[in-house]
Amino acid sequence: MKLINIRSYDNYIDANLAVGFLESEGIASYLMDENTASILPSINYIFGDIKLQVWENDYAKSIAMFEAEDARKKRLMQCPNCGSHDVQFMVAAKPKNWISAILTFSFFSVPLGIENSYHCFSCNHEFKKLE
Ligand SMILES: [Zn+2]
Numbered sequence: 001m002k003l004i005n006i007r008s009y010d011n012y013i014d015a016n017l018a019v020g021f022l023e024s025e026g027i028a029s030y031l032m033d034e035n036t037a038s039i040l041p042s043i044n045y046i047f048g049d050i051k052l053q054v055w056e057n058d059y060a061k062s063i064a065m066f067e068a069e070d071a072r073k074k075r076l077m078q079c080p081n082c083g084s085h086d087v088q089f090m091v092a093a094k095p096k097n098w099i100s101a102i103l104t105f106s107f108f109s110v111p112l113g114i115e116n117s118y119h120c121f122s123c124n125h126e127f128k129k130l131e
Pocket of ligand 1: 122
């Protein structure tokens, strides 16, 4: 039996939430490259993101669990402009001013200004909060 990559994450919080999500149904999972991605996030492009792995006999059930959860989250997200559910949460590293831009550059491109928003793929509207 072997481990299979099921998802990848760019931060350890989401990765560990996914481990707990699978564990709630009794599925053991493992995180690969968690330490590298957590300690040196600016070089993720070399090692890749944190990989969530499950045993191959749990793969189908895990995929089904994540698909059901993704569908549930999608139903909760609705664009205030057009009412579409084709909405995704976006995280963009954008320096807020010239000081944070210089600091971001100085600290090996670790973004110090992060902007979170939702993007509607139906009407391209961007908004900060779900209603
Ligand atoms: Zn919209």
